[in-house]
Amino acid sequence: MSDTIQRFTFANLPIRGEVISLEQSFQTIIEKHAEQHHYNSAQRQLLGQALAATALMAEIIKIEGKVALQLQSPSAVKLLLTECTHQGYIRGLTHLDQEQLTDSLDFAQWTQGGQMAITIEPAQGKRYQGVVPLENSELSDCLEEYFVRSEQLPTYIQLFASDDKVFGLFLQAMPGNSQDSTSSEDKSAAFEHVKALAETLTAEEALDISHQELLYRLFNQDEVTVYPEKQIQFQCGCSRERNEKALATIQPAELIEMVQENGGQIDLVCDFCSHKEIFTEQDVMTFLSNTSPSDSVN
Structure with missing residues (x-):
């Protein structure tokens, strides 16, 4: 199984693109959550789409650091958080209200009244976050709206997911420069041309064939x-x-009380990978003794 992302450009069109396929990493993330969450097909699809979208954004933004996609709502999706680093490391988690979920993925209903945040966190430099309301019927539509608002660049995104595999396609108009003589009308026409071709892509094609074959089928007349x-x-x-x-960050007295109330230890379980770390009372006393006052938050 191969989990890869690839960039592509057009020789004569001011458009850039990316394709991504996730299989092993997606299945691993599902398995990591298996003890705490029993994802049905619809829930897998949503998490898979978010993972692919985050990796596409991390690649197009191109920073040393990480990009995070976060959905929050008072509806079924209480929290969905996915992250991707510039090295291509992804992870994700969901907190869902099972009583509000439907058997099939209904993105608009599951996220009604919510918002989406895109966080760009460079290893060096200032953290940036953009927030948009969740007012569309698909995650891809919400992401397209984000890029139009934040970068004023026409963007098209397709996301397909099955129970065990995810595919994503990203198209975006290239930013202009002072030497660019292409008219805005020509740029708009070029983007609409490529978008129209991309819209012919089916889920079966996206999830079953290689990136190279897929791009050839879609854009073989456009010198990709x-x-x-x-x-x-x-x-x-x-x-x-x-x-x-x-x-x-917890007050020492409060932390010691927590340990004593929990049978002499604190168990911390990672929401992303379900790994458990156990801290005994002796562990807590040791690291508290090694923590200077400036390391703690009062």
Whole structure:
């Protein structure tokens, strides 16, 4: 199984694109959550679409750091969070209200009254977040609206997911420059041309054939250049050190009381990968003694 993302450009059209396929990483994430969540097909599809979309954004934005997609609503999707780093490491989690879920994916109903946040967090520099309301019938439509609002660039996104595989297609008009002599009308016509071809893509094609074959079927008359594949894989950033830092933000007296009330230990389970870290009372006393006052939040 191959999890890859590929960029492509057109020789004579001011448009850039990406395709992504996820299989092993998607299945791994589902399996990591299996003990806590029993995802049906519709829930898998939503999580899969969000994972693919986040990886597409991380690749197009091209920063050293990570990009996160977060959905929150008072409806079925209480929280959906997916992240992708510039190295191609992805992870994701969901908190769903089972009583409000339908058997099939109904994005508008599941997220009614909610909002979507895109967070760009470079390793060096300022963190940026853009927020848009969830007012569309598909996640892809919400993402297209985000790019139009934030970058003023026509964008088209397709997301397909089955129980065990995900596919994503991203098309975007290229930013203009002072040497660009192409008229806005020509740019608009070029984008509509490529978008119309992309709209003929079916879920069966997207999930079953290779990137190269798919792009040839769609754009064989438009001289597409496909760039080398980049590997995508699941990796969680949780660690015992991070958990210690989280516990260190709690007042020492309160933390010791928590340990004593929980049978002499604190169990921390990662929402992303379900890995459990156990901190005994001795562990807590040790790292508290090694934590300077400036390391804690009062």
